[in-house]
Amino acid sequence: MQIIQNNPYRTVGLLVGATAREQERQVKRLKQYIEAEQDTQDDFSFPTLGNLNRTIDIVNEAASKLNLDSDKMSYALFWFYIGNPITDEPAFDAIKESDLDQVIGIWTKLISNGEVSQRNASAYSNLGTLYLSGFLKGTNTNEALLEQGISLKI
Numbered sequence: 001m002q003i004i005q006n007n008p009y010r011t012v013g014l015l016v017g018a019t020a021r022e023q024e025r026q027v028k029r030l031k032q033y034i035e036a037e038q039d040t041q042d043d044f045s046f047p048t049l050g051n052l053n054r055t056i057d058i059v060n061e062a063a064s065k066l067n068l069d070s071d072k073m074s075y076a077l078f079w080f081y082i083g084n085p086i087t088d089e090p091a092f093d094a095i096k097e098s099d100l101d102q103v104i105g106i107w108t109k110l111i112s113n114g115e116v117s118q119r120n121a122s123a124y125s126n127l128g129t130l131y132l133s134g135f136l137k138g139t140n141t142n143e144a145l146l147e148q149g150i151s152l153k154i
């Protein structure tokens with residue numbers, strides 16, 4: 001889905017919930033890397049989700065979208081956040097390493113009881129985002145994953 005592939009949070013390499021100061025620091029850092037024609041490796045843009053073309057103009061546009069509260073909320077619905085650091089951080093590391101089985105295993109285990117709680121709410125949202133992202137393109141169940149991603153988001 002384009003809203004995930006071109007999400008401003010992804011473009012600037014941040015998770016939902018980043019502070020304005022973190023955003024400012026990350027945007028400045030990205031611009032420095034772009035000017036030096038180097039790739040950043042340690043942000044939350046998750047290159048395994050697809051190609052990401054960053055230019056200074058694209059980064060500036062993404063940052064401006066994240067400065068408007070209404071836009072920020074719309075984009076936050078379709079990006080990742082840390083709600084449970086114990087499980088979400090290892091899952092994000094697994095996404096960075098393209099370890100699909102580990103990511104799905106972590107979040108699926110948390111949602112297995114079927115009840116949403118403060119402890120597992122991020123697993124529902126993050127797994128829904130993962131399913132909707134198209135990251136699982138190699139599977140034969142794209143329609144089922146799309147349906148499951150929507151269900152998890154709801």
